[in-house]
Amino acid sequence: MLRHYLLTCWAVYRRRKMFTAINLLCIVLTLVVLLVAAALFDFMVRPPGSGANDDRLLQVPVMTWIGRDGHSRLQAPLGYRTIEHHLRPLRTVERVAAVSQPQSVTVQQASGTQAMLMRRVDADYWSILDFRLLSGRLPDRDDAAQGRMVAVLSATAAARLFPGRDPVNRKIEASGQTFSIVGVVRDSSHSHGFADIWAPVTTYPSTEYRHQASGNFTALLLVRRGIPLSEVRAEVEASAQRFVFDDPSRWERAVFWADTQLDAVARNLLGQTDTPEPDTAVLVAGLVVASLAFMLMPALNLVNLNVGRILERSVEIGVRKSFGATDGQLALQFVVENILLCLVGGAISLGGAWLVLAWLERSDLIPYFTAAINPAVFGYAVAASSVFGLLSGVIPAWRMARLDPVHALRGVA
Amino acid sequence: MLRHLSSLVWRRKASHLLLLLEIGLAFVLVFAVSAMALHGMRLYRMPLGFEYDHAWSVTVERGRLARTTDDNVLFDHLLRAATGFPGVRHAALASFAPFETHVIITDVGLPDGSRRTLSNLFDASDGFHDAMRLRMVSGKWFSAADSAPGIIPVVINRRLADTLFPGGTAVGKQLLADANDPSRRETYRVAGVFEDYRGQGDFRAPQNFVIRRFDAQRPHAEVNALVLSMDPGTPRTMETTLARHLKAVVPGWEYRIAVQAEARKSQLRGVVAPFAGLAVVTCFLLIMVGFGLFGVLWQNTARRIPELGLRRALGATKRQVGRQIMAEQFLLSTLAICIALALMVQLPLSGALDGILDFSAFGMAAAMSAGAIYLLSFLASAYPAWHASRLSPTDALRHQ
Numbered sequence: 001m002l003r004h005y006l007l008t009c010w011a012v013y014r015r016r017k018m019f020t021a022i023n024l025l026c027i028v029l030t031l032v033v034l035l036v037a038a039a040l041f042d043f044m045v046r047p048p049g050s051g052a053n054d055d056r057l058l059q060v061p062v063m064t065w066i067g068r069d070g071h072s073r074l075q076a077p078l079g080y081r082t083i084e085h086h087l088r089p090l091r092t093v094e095r096v097a098a099v100s101q102p103q104s105v106t107v108q109q110a111s112g113t114q115a116m117l118m119r120r121v122d123a124d125y126w127s128i129l130d131f132r133l134l135s136g137r138l139p140d141r142d143d144a145a146q147g148r149m150v151a152v153l154s155a156t157a158a159a160r161l162f163p164g165r166d167p168v169n170r171k172i173e174a175s176g177q178t179f180s181i182v183g184v185v186r187d188s189s190h191s192h193g194f195a196d197i198w199a200p201v202t203t204y205p206s207t208e209y210r211h212q213a214s215g216n217f218t219a220l221l222l223v224r225r226g227i228p229l230s231e232v233r234a235e236v237e238a239s240a241q242r243f244v245f246d247d248p249s250r251w252e253r254a255v256f257w258a259d260t261q262l263d264a265v266a267r268n269l270l271g272q273t274d275t276p277e278p279d280t281a282v283l284v285a286g287l288v289v290a291s292l293a294f295m296l297m298p299a300l301n302l303v304n305l306n307v308g309r310i311l312e313r314s315v316e317i318g319v320r321k322s323f324g325a326t327d328g329q330l331a332l333q334f335v336v337e338n339i340l341l342c343l344v345g346g347a348i349s350l351g352g353a354w355l356v357l358a359w360l361e362r363s364d365l366i367p368y369f370t371a372a373i374n375p376a377v378f379g380y381a382v383a384a385s386s387v388f389g390l391l392s393g394v395i396p397a398w399r400m401a402r403l404d405p406v407h408a409l410r411g412v413a
Numbered sequence: 414m415l416r417h418l419s420s421l422v423w424r425r426k427a428s429h430l431l432l433l434l435e436i437g438l439a440f441v442l443v444f445a446v447s448a449m450a451l452h453g454m455r456l457y458r459m460p461l462g463f464e465y466d467h468a469w470s471v472t473v474e475r476g477r478l479a480r481t482t483d484d485n486v487l488f489d490h491l492l493r494a495a496t497g498f499p500g501v502r503h504a505a506l507a508s509f510a511p512f513e514t515h516v517i518i519t520d521v522g523l524p525d526g527s528r529r530t531l532s533n534l535f536d537a538s539d540g541f542h543d544a545m546r547l548r549m550v551s552g553k554w555f556s557a558a559d560s561a562p563g564i565i566p567v568v569i570n571r572r573l574a575d576t577l578f579p580g581g582t583a584v585g586k587q588l589l590a591d592a593n594d595p596s597r598r599e600t601y602r603v604a605g606v607f608e609d610y611r612g613q614g615d616f617r618a619p620q621n622f623v624i625r626r627f628d629a630q631r632p633h634a635e636v637n638a639l640v641l642s643m644d645p646g647t648p649r650t651m652e653t654t655l656a657r658h659l660k661a662v663v664p665g666w667e668y669r670i671a672v673q674a675e676a677r678k679s680q681l682r683g684v685v686a687p688f689a690g691l692a693v694v695t696c697f698l699l700i701m702v703g704f705g706l707f708g709v710l711w712q713n714t715a716r717r718i719p720e721l722g723l724r725r726a727l728g729a730t731k732r733q734v735g736r737q738i739m740a741e742q743f744l745l746s747t748l749a750i751c752i753a754l755a756l757m758v759q760l761p762l763s764g765a766l767d768g769i770l771d772f773s774a775f776g777m778a779a780a781m782s783a784g785a786i787y788l789l790s791f792l793a794s795a796y797p798a799w800h801a802s803r804l805s806p807t808d809a810l811r812h813q
Contacts (some may be wrong), residue, residue: 022704069596103474104669108653176653176660176813206665216474297698298440300435301705308712320621365686369611395431 009337011146012313013363020341023305027345028352030298031384034291035353035373038380041287043371049130049190056223057128059192060087061264063240063256063275068249069402075273077101078256079212080201083219086239090221092232097125098219103193105175107161116157116196118174120162120204128222129193136168136183136337139200143182147202148253151179156368157196158184171271172197177205185367191261192218194368221258233258237276237291295388302392306338317400318409327401334400337385338393346385418737422744429745432709436749436786439702443782444757446695449688451777456475456616461494462570462609463511463545465673467647470510471495471639471659472665474667485629487663488636492538494662495639498655500647505541506627508534510638511612517635521577521623522749524600528577528590532569532621535612536634541624542568542607542763550574552584552605555626559604566626567601570813573621574606590623597633601625614680618768640673706742706793714738714801721801722809735802742794743787750783 013020015140030033046054063082066076083098092098104119131138134155145148152174158167158181167181179199188194209215224231237257243254257276259267266278310317317330350373357371422429473491475484488506493503509515522529530770541547542554550571559566567588574583588601601623610622652670659668714721721734760766761775770778 019708022708025704026701029701033694033697070492103667105667106656106670113649113653171652176657205660208665297435297438298701300431301701304431304435305705305708307431308709311716313711378634 005333006232006340007335009340012309013341016309016312018304019309023302023341024345024348026301026305027388028349030295030388031342031346031349031381032352032356033380034294034384035349035357035377037291038384039353039357039371039373039377042374042376043189043369044191044265046376047190047193047261048370048372049188049193053130053222056225056229057094058221058223058229058236058258058260058288059264060219060221060236060256060258062218062273063254065214065251065254066274068252072250074214074251074272076214078217078219079215080130080209080217081211082213082243083217084210086243087219087221090232090235090239092224092227092235093221094224095124096130097128097222097223098122098167098201098217098386099125099192099220100201101216101218103175103216105197107197108173109161113282114160116174116247117194118197119195120201122201124222124386125198125220128220129188129190131188131193132186134184134186135166136181136184138185139198139199144200144202148200149177149179149203150182150200152198153195154177154187154368155184156187160196162354165176174199177203179203179309187370189262189368189370192220196339213243229258229260233276251299252330259345276409292387292391295391297386299388299391302338303395306392306396310334310396313400314403314407315409317403318405318407321403321405331394331397331401334397335390335393339389341380342385342389342392346381349385349413350381353377353381417708418740419438420743422741422748431754432706432745433749435702436746436790437706437753438626439699439789440753440782440786441757442695442698442776443785445509446692447781448770448774448778450692451774451781453616453684453688455616455774459611459619461611461615462599462607463539463612465511465548467643468544469641469643469652469655470507470671470673470676471641471655471751472510472513472669473637473639474673475665477638482745485627485634485636487666488627489629490662491639491659494659495641495655496540498658500644500651501641503540503642503646504542505544505640506536506636507638507640508536508635509612510640510671510676511545511673512614512680513638514613515541516613516756518563519623520592521573521588521601521621522592523577524587524589526592530573530574530576530621531550532623534590535610535622535624536627536636537624541614541640544642545610546642547610548608549740550606550608551582552603554607555604557643559602559626560628561602564600564602564605564626565631568605568607568624569603570607570609570622572609572619573623574603576621588623599633606807614677614684614788616684699785703793706790707796709801710738710742710794710797714797717801718804718809721804725804725806726810731802734804735798738798738801739791739794742790746786746790748787754779 060078062075062077065076067073067407080098083096084307087093088096098121100120104115105118106113107116122137123144126138136152138152139150151174153161153167161167161172162170167184169180169182171178171180173179174197179197221232221236223229236256240254240256245251245254255274259278262280263278266280266283267273270278270283272278320330354373357373360366361371473488492504492506495501508517517534518531519534520529521532539554539556542549552568554568555566564587569577569583569588574769577583577588578586583603583606586603588603590599590601591597609619610624611617611619625634627636649672656668656670724734724737725731726762761770761772
């Protein structure tokens with residue numbers, strides 16, 4: 001029976017090739033847009049580069065100070081002191097890394113200056129995020145402890161600064177300091193990974209950063225194996241309550257939370273900066289509703305096209321009805337046909353989305369962006385195609401099923 | 414003729430309803446995009462109020478937020494160091510470098526508490542108007558001569574002066590800021606009025622502006638950047654020398670030097686890129702609607718071959734038949750546009766998008782999107798209409 005449906009479907013779609021092509025074009029245009037959006041979101045939520053540690057990686061990107069007057073709020077990335085005092089001693093985490101936000105520095109060369117992004121990181125950073133070493137070595141604890149002026153370059157930065165030469169053991173001058181290059185790593189596109197230059201945190205010109213409660217650091221926490229994330233969150237929250245202010249007359253308390261990447265994205269997009277757990281469910285639901293809303297107009301378009309196509313099949317419908325096919329069977333048949341077409345469109349769109357993403361990667365609009373069609377995006381493509389097929393197939397199918405067999409047989413709808 | 418066509422469209426209202434909905438939605442979409450584009454263009458054409466050629470800015474990153482009065486003394490040292498630097502014509506301290514989107518907003522009003530309005534608040538040193546080449550309207554830029562105990566000298570932009578002192582002169586008058594909060598309340602004296610300073614960039618709507626005189630001894634002064642006007646032809650390599658020079662004054666801070674014209678370019682890119690993405694997606698949707706209309710019209714004319722054949726047999730010319738198909742489509746588009754307009758005219762009427770969508774912008778956007786929809790209707794109906802007009806009456810009448 002199913003084989004029969006498929007053959008009918010194939011025959012119908014081949015009969016009017018131009019309309020099938022128009023239908024497919026509409027489906028592909030819609031799904032490409034949705035797939036690119038899905039791949040971008042997936043890139044934000046699950047950036048490549050955290051490797052095997054992905055499911056036990058938490059981050060503390062920002063803290064909020066709440067004033068005694070009841071309405072003052074101050075939001076800032078963490079200072080190094082806060083990470084040392086409040087996060088490193090935690091019992092539920094295996095390792096804690098401090099990484100500064102990427103800062104724009106000018107790198108001085110004989111050929112001129114180049115603007116580059118630089119991060120200062122501690123030694124644990126290299127073992128928490130997954131970096132692929134291309135040449136040389138990574139800075140170790142000894143480099144950090146001694147405050148050696150060493151730096152690591154990304155492959156892209158190495159190619160820009162030393163085209164065609166091995167940068168290891170060469171020197172660069174960045175933001176008025178001289179670093180010697182010890183290693184080159186493959187480009188990272190993790191939101192706390194991407195940079196052109198990484199240097200140990202101890203290479204700051206002054207030691208002032210050690211005493212700062214708020215600064216420009218993010219803490220990355222690697223949770224101990226077997227410990228649930230909720231326990232870590234509770235410990236971090238409790239640790240924030242022990243926060244001591246330099247200026248206790250002005251500030252009442254500080255809050256910060258350990259977030260997964262999805263939490264951090266939801267916090268940013270929803271602006272929920274001072275709730276312990278952001279509403280990730282609201283974010284996901286909002287995105288699903290947005291996808292459906294975006295599909296609305298293309299779906300209407302397909303409905304209009306399909307209504308016409310069905311009327312062309314009135315003779316077939318009339319015959320099937322007079323031999324006893326029910327309305328439901330006919331409607332189901334049409335919806336299935338439409339979903340099949342949408343799945344074919346979905347397959348083509350995967351290719352289209354891949355092209356768009358490849359173009360985005362090369363265009364450098366987002367620094368170190370690398371998105372790929374991974375299983376999650378593929379699953380979204382299948383789901384979106386099916387929903388789209390359902391949305392655009394139900395109304396024509398209903399109208400088809402309601403055709404009066406007497407008129408339908410005569411071919412007059 | 415029009416009545417006849419209308420009744421033809423009305424007869425098949427059930428199948429036209431979905432088509433109407435689709436055209437209407439397409440119209441709303443194009444309307445939204447063109448209204449955004451028009452708004453952006455209008456802001457882009459407005460003068461910035463300052464000049465960014467041959468100007469650099471230095472953003473100082475202190476790596477922490479808590480500010481001490483010592484910081485302002487250090488900023489004063491930086492200003493002196495920058496003023497003496499070769500190639501620098503004028504240097505000044507500012508709250509934020511131009512083409513950055515940080516703002517501080519406060520409310521200001523007359524000393525008696527009336528006419529309170531929201532305004533941007535900014536701190537700048539005495540040479541700011543020279544470094545940014547601002548145009549004064551009346552009065553003078555503040556200087557050391559204006560300082561008085563308990564009163565902060567300020568300059569305000571023309572927009573704020575017109576709001577607070579309509580028809581009168583603002584120079585020499587006093588203002589009260591943050592009247593509600595006793596711990597932050599401040600009294601200002603207006604030293605001068607300048608034309609405008611749209612430091613946040615081309616796409617920000619003009620706003621009220623108060624610039625306070627920077628004084629290293631005043632606790633609440635908030636400066637983070639140096640702005641410099643340079644001799645034309647100063648090479649970019651001087652940036653590193655300047656950074657080193659500043660680093661020698663305050664070693665613990667980071668200095669991010671930007672050429673203002675380039676900061677503007679990268680800001681423009683940042684605004685235009687997402688909009689371009691939106692425009693591309695809209696074009697996709699429009700193409701889709703065009704193909705959909707084409708398909709529907711094609712099917713409709715195919716089903717109406719007997720009717721059209723009859724018209725030909727009764728003496729209608731080819732051209733008249735073709736015109737009928739196109740006219741019906743235009744009638745349908747017009748109906749959809751009218752319904753959509755009737756709904757959307759509520760936006761300027763209710764003032765929900767005040768300052769973005771007034772009646773002239775509404776009219777322009779409506780005209781642009783109606784043009785796009787009519788063009789689409791024309792393109793989609795041209796071939797089916799031509800095809801219908803080519804039918805020979807005998808074939809058409811025998812067609813089943």
